[in-house]
Amino acid sequence: MTILIERDQGISSPALVPAERDLARDPAGAELTIGLINNMPDPALKATERQFMKLLQAAAGPRRIRFHCFSLPSVKRSPEAKWHVESEYSDLKELKRGRFDGLIVTGAEPIAPELHQEPYWRDLTDLIDWARTNTRSTIWSCLAAHAAVLHLDGIARRRLPTKCHGIFACEAVTDDPLTREAPAPLKVSHSRLNELAESDLAEAGYQVLTRSAEAGVDVFVRQYASRFVFFQGHPEYDALSLQREYLRDIGRYLARERESYPHVPVSYFDAVTEERLARFEKRAKHQRHPALTNDLPALNLRADIAVGSAAAVLFRNWLQYLGAEADASVLAR
Structure with missing residues (x-):
């Protein structure tokens, strides 16, 4: 299913957004095609769709976004979630037939002791290899980031003594277009049992953009034919x-x-x-x-968690990067 995301358009879920409008791709480059490979566990499946659609809508400005939802077929699903994916998402085969400016790949709930033992490992590594040369940039989130660097460079994640879970203040540590005009600090949600060591990433040639004194590496990048952007955290998370x-x-x-x-x-x-x-x-x-x-008692959040401020900056800058690359491609024709 293709979803057209435009400014001022209400968004709730793929099923409720106008789909497959017969509109020609804008030759002036004012439109971007983005794919979301949503592998999040069943309880977070629909929330993840909404979070990323709202982020893209807010960050896109005057550009239109053609948005496609996919999920790896080898991710284990309940019957209800499987029905939702089969009825509302595009088949993964369509990904390789299309032209995508950007891709967002989420993590999945761990099942196996090691990443290469996960039932979706083959599908995920095939996707990593495809994205290197068939997107302008791809975002890899949390477990997907861990899997990508393991596949690309053999960097193994390390088990944490306790789960990294909460809102962490992250600082930009290098000048990069992705973090331009970012608030200081960037407050980012992290939720993971493992981490990637900054020393391992640096040795393999990755560039760390943001880090937290408590949570470690937050955002890092690597340039291939596509610019790979890796999130150890979840800037897309909403307040709840x-x-x-x-x-x-x-x-x-x-x-x-x-x-x-x-x-x-x-x-x-x-x-x-x-x-x-x-x-x-x-x-x-x-x-x-x-x-x-x-x-369970009534729950109240702190007033200063500032959820969404980091995502607003990162995704605006990411879309500007994709737009500049798309514009340059049009001019080069």
């Missing part, structure tokens, strides 16, 4: 994304689907909420039962 993940993990703990109780996201909830959650955690460890989720 981390809350949804945290509550999901509490539910899994109470249902005995995970052994450890989840840590509260860093710099996310206000002080009163953190105190309430600490009391709830003690109770949950003594009365471990799924019904206890009914007694």
